[in-house]
Amino acid sequence: MHNIGLESGGYSFFIAHSADSSDIDPTKLSIWQAVLVTLIDTIIIAILVYAFFQLRLLFLSYSKSDYFSVSSANYCYKFGTTLVIWEVIQLITEPLSSLILSFNNDLSERYISLSFTSEDLMLLFPSISIMIVGQILKKACQIAEENKQFI
Numbered sequence: 001m002h003n004i005g006l007e008s009g010g011y012s013f014f015i016a017h018s019a020d021s022s023d024i025d026p027t028k029l030s031i032w033q034a035v036l037v038t039l040i041d042t043i044i045i046a047i048l049v050y051a052f053f054q055l056r057l058l059f060l061s062y063s064k065s066d067y068f069s070v071s072s073a074n075y076c077y078k079f080g081t082t083l084v085i086w087e088v089i090q091l092i093t094e095p096l097s098s099l100i101l102s103f104n105n106d107l108s109e110r111y112i113s114l115s116f117t118s119e120d121l122m123l124l125f126p127s128i129s130i131m132i133v134g135q136i137l138k139k140a141c142q143i144a145e146e147n148k149q150f151i
Contacts (some may be wrong), residue, residue: 033100040100047089051082060093070141077134083127087120 029037058075066072091114098113106109 021133030104030106033103037097037100040097044086044090044093047082047086051079051086054079054082067069068141068144070136070138070145073137073141075134076137080127080130080132080134084131086126087123087127090115091120135142 054075058072061072095112095114099110102111
């Protein structure tokens with residue numbers, strides 16, 4: 001490995017692997033490999049776009065002073081759920097993508113890359129929390145609506 005920039009105190013923000021037999025040469029990928037990995041990455045991006053679309057709808061709802069409604073709670077819940085789905089799919093597609101990209105290598109040089117880092121946890125816990133808050137808000141809104149009917 002060698003550093004390609006922004007090194008500070010022994011830590012580098014960008015690290016490139018040195019060329020060896022396990023590196024992927026994009027010019028040697030077949031069409032099906034390139035299309036499949038591009039499709040996988042596009043699906044991951046589309047899920048994230050949908051999550052932030054739900055967040056946009058939530059903020060639009062808040063801008064109309066619609067703070068405690070079932071629709072606002074649903075937007076909050078869908079945002080959290082989509083972030084959790086995004087993270088889980090990323091965890092699943094990383095090994096799949098690495099296997100597809102290393103498929104042209106010899107059988108002994110093919111690999112599956114799997115990782116679960118602290119960044120994954122840092123995303124999962126707040127996402128699950130957002131989901132729970134959305135569900136609590138939804139239930140609270142439903143109870144408030146029921147109470148309005150009795151008064």
